[in-house]
Amino acid sequence: MPFTPNFIAPPHESPEALWFVYHQHRLLIKTGTNGYRVPRLQELDIFGPSLIHKQFLGSLDEIPCYAAELTTDRHLTGEFALKGLRELFFGQMEEELVWIAGQANQLVDWSRNHQFCGQCGRPTEDGQDERAKVCARCQLINYPRVSPAVIVAVVKGDKILLANNVRFKSGYYSVLAGFVEPGENLEECVAREIKEEVGISVKNIRYFASQPWPFPNSLMVAFLADYAGGEINTDQTEIRNAGWFSADNLPNIPPRITIARQLIDWFINRGK
Ligand SMILES: [Zn+2]
Helix, strand or coil: CCEEECCCCCCCCCCCCEEEEEECCEEEEEEECCEEECCEHHHCHHHHHHEEEEEEEEEECCEEEEEEEECCCCCCCCCEEEEEHHHHHHCCCCHHHHHHHHHHHHHHHHHHHCCECCCCCCECEECCCCCCEECCCCCCEECCCCEEEEEEEEEECCEEEEEEECCCCCCCCECEEEECCCCCCHHHHHHHHHHHHHCCEEEEEEEEEEEEECCCCEEEEEEEEEEEECCCCCCCCCEEEEEEEECCCCCCCCCCCCHHHHHHHHHHHCCC
8 A cells, every 4th residue: 555645635625534643642543353443534523623733644545644633532432542653563553554653643743843933933834835834924944853863783693782771661672773963974873872872882884774763753774783892781871781682582572563673583584
C-alpha cells in the first residue's frame, strides 16, 4: 500500500478519509477482533468541535489521511480507545499505518507548539505553498523540525554490543543511539556517543539505513561499526548495563518494526 505524502488537502473532505487523532500523545483507535483500526471521518461526528490542529498528511491508496488533536476525552465510548505510539509497535496495527501515525504525532505536536511567532509573538498562519507556519508581520517561517540521531551496531568478533538504557521500561537490550549535536557529522556523533555511553572506541563506521522515529521528531540514521579498543564502562546516567552478546545468546531485543532490531537482525544473519 503506497503512501503519498502531500500537504495540500483535497477540496472536499471524504467521509472515508482516515483520521489519525491524538489526545495527549495517544492515538485514537477503534478496537476490534483484527487489532486496532484507524477511524474514518464518518465515525468522528461525536467529537465535533473537539478536533483541532487539523492537517492533511497525504493519501494511502488514494484514501486521504489527516492528523488532528482531540481536546477532550469526554466523548470516548466503548469502541474507541487511546493508545500510546510505542504500543502500536507490537503488531496490533499494520506497519504502514504505524508510520503514518508517527508522522501525524509529529505534525500535531509541531502545529501546537508553533501557534505563535517565536520572534515577534504574532499568531502564525499556515504556509500556502509548503508545510510551514508563517508570521505575516516579521516573515519568520517555521518548518516541522526533524532531529537527526544515530543508532549503531558495534561488533567485536562474533559478538554485538547491546545495552539496557535507563529509559527502557521493559528491561530489553538494544544497540546504542544518541542525538547529533550542532557542528558534528554523523560519523563523529557515532564515535562520541559510543565513547560517552560505554567508554569504548570504534572504527570502520559505515552507513546501514535510516528510519523516521517519532519520539518526538527524530530521524534515526543507522550505522555499523567495529570495536577498536577500550573496556566497557557504562555512564550510569543513560546506560544501566551493557555487554557483548553472541547471536545464540541474545537478551530481550526490540520489536521487528524498529531499525534497532534491523541492525540486530543484520548481525544475527551476517554469518549465515
Ligand atoms: Zn513574527
